[in-house]
Amino acid sequence: MITGIQLHGWTRGPALLECLGQAADRLDTVWLSDQLQSRSTAALLGALAATTRYGVGTAVTFPFGRNPLELASTMATLTEFVESPRQVTMGVGTGGGLVSALMTKEHPVERVRELILLCRALWRGENVSLDDYPLTQSAGGFHPGARAALSFCQDAPVRVVLAGVGPKVLEMAGEVADGVICASNFPSHSLAAFRSGRFDDVSNLQATDRGRLRSDRPHFTRIYGVNVSVGNDPEAATEMARRQAALIVSQQPEELLQQVGIDPDHCAATRAAVRSGENISVAAGLLPEHVANQLVISGSPAACIEPLQELLDYARKAGFTEAYVGAPIGPDPMEAVRLIATEILPELDR
Numbered sequence: 001m002i003t004g005i006q007l008h009g010w011t012r013g014p015a016l017l018e019c020l021g022q023a024a025d026r027l028d029t030v031w032l033s034d035q036l037q038s039r040s041t042a043a044l045l046g047a048l049a050a051t052t053r054y055g056v057g058t059a060v061t062f063p064f065g066r067n068p069l070e071l072a073s074t075m076a077t078l079t080e081f082v083e084s085p086r087q088v089t090m091g092v093g094t095g096g097g098l099v100s101a102l103m104t105k106e107h108p109v110e111r112v113r114e115l116i117l118l119c120r121a122l123w124r125g126e127n128v129s130l131d132d133y134p135l136t137q138s139a140g141g142f143h144p145g146a147r148a149a150l151s152f153c154q155d156a157p158v159r160v161v162l163a164g165v166g167p168k169v170l171e172m173a174g175e176v177a178d179g180v181i182c183a184s185n186f187p188s189h190s191l192a193a194f195r196s197g198r199f200d201d202v203s204n205l206q207a208t209d210r211g212r213l214r215s216d217r218p219h220f221t222r223i224y225g226v227n228v229s230v231g232n233d234p235e236a237a238t239e240m241a242r243r244q245a246a247l248i249v250s251q252q253p254e255e256l257l258q259q260v261g262i263d264p265d266h267c268a269a270t271r272a273a274v275r276s277g278e279n280i281s282v283a284a285g286l287l288p289e290h291v292a293n294q295l296v297i298s299g300s301p302a303a304c305i306e307p308l309q310e311l312l313d314y315a316r317k318a319g320f321t322e323a324y325v326g327a328p329i330g331p332d333p334m335e336a337v338r339l340i341a342t343e344i345l346p347e348l349d350r
Contacts, residue, residue: 001312002345004029004324006059006225009039011333013047019334023341024053031059031091031225031324036102042074049081049088056082057089059181059225059326060163063115064095065103068136069148072119076156084157091181092116093163109168111135116160116176122149123156161223165189167207174211179221183326184311185244185295187252187260189224191307192294194314196261205318224315225326226308229298230339236331241298242284244328248295249287250274266291296328301343309348 005027007016020030030048034041045056056078061071071090078088092115094108105111114133121128127149130142137146150156162173163181165188173180182189188202200206205222212220227244231237249257250271254264266288273283284292292298297307315323330336 001316001321002226002323002325002348003027004031004055004057004322005329005337005340006031006033006324006326007329007333008033008035008327009041009044010035011039013039013044015334016044017047017051019337020048020052020054022334022338026341026345027054028086029055029057029089029324031057031089031326033327034058034061036065036099045074045078046081049078053086055086055088057087057159057161058091059324060091060093062093062095062099063111063136064099064105064108064139067140068115068118068133069122069150071115072122073150075119075158076123076150076153079156079158087159088157089159089161090119091161091163093181094169107135109172111139112162112169113172113176116162119158120160123153123158125150125154161221165204167204170204171207171211174208174220175214176211176217178217178219179223180205180208181223181225182320183225183227184297185225185227185248185326187248187256187262187295190260190295191297191311191314192262193260194311194318195294196259198259198261199314199318202256202259203318221322222318222320224312224320224323226311226315226323227296227326227328228304228308228340229296229328229330230301230304230336230344231330231332232300232335232339233331234299234303237300237336238289238292238298239281239284240328240331241296242287242289242292243280245292245295246270246274246280246284246287249291250283262291262294301339305344305347308344312348 114136130137161179162177193199229237229241249267269286
């Protein structure tokens with residue numbers, strides 16, 4: 001079920017390629033998060049597509065502060081390097097906390113919808129009137145009456161999948177996308193949600209089914225991102241997981257945490273520390289390990305196998321057919337990829 005790996009652009013490009021060489025026989029797709037202020041996602045994806053056997057994807061990009069024509073061109077160009085059965089996938093969403101901290105996100109769901117529809121028209125080789133995408137036109141400063149086309153495109157085979165947790169964005173995913181990405185570090189899609197027995201209620205995935213009723217796209221894929229932090233130093237791996245989990249619980253409503261079986265009282269000190277501007281390491285140290293483990297699976301390879309298998313079994317039953325191991329991966333990315341490829345995936349394949 002696990003066919004991919006998600007990485008951040010915090011590692012030097014050549015080291016990233018070397019790192020992924022260790023998993024080439026085990027994985028099909030490399031997903032790169034589109035992090036503002038990290039290395040260029042487009043450049044890294046191009047290097048991966050041109051020099052490895054992997055399919056490539058963004059997990060995920062977003063429309064804010066971006067030129068949609070450039071993004072469409074990047075994804076179409078990548079398809080010239082990636083041969084079937086490998087795929088180029090544009091994972092897109094409304095942007096996370098870092099995007100929100102830097103810029104205004106007005107009409108986020110509609111902006112994502114316009115981005116998808118505009119890119120698809122450009123990939124089909126159409127000469128597009130940007131007047132048809134008013135939010136994008138306004139945000140991008142395009143002239144009224146402006147038209148755009150990608151002359152080298154006729155039918156670029158880019159798969160579009162949408163990441164999100166709210167009912168509006170997930171319903172839109174069912175209507176206009178080729179699939180949806182759900183990540184286990186978000187409480188409503190987490191191991192905690194599955195264990196609570198309320199996954200169907202809190203996941204909002206019924207909204208994708210409503211959207212599918214209005215879709216003419218023949219296939220729809222549910223992709224599950226399993227967030228892990230693995231290393232030969234279990235304490236360092238768990239500390240990294242707690243840092244990510246601390247950021248997540250600090251942004252989630254207490255009601256949602258309670259709905260998935262996470263006691264808000266166990267998160268109160270961490271939430272207060274993050275919101276007061278405390279160093280994230282301090283805030284993470286206040287989060288109980290059992291809470292973090294329900295959002296990000298961590299520890300030694302042996303310690304990760306059982307909860308990973310449990311989570312994947314739940315995901316299959318919920319209709320997910322594809323999965324990837326996701327960030328933070330581990331304190332040492334090179335070591336983590338090797339451990340995932342050689343010690344974890346073989347056990348999960350049994």
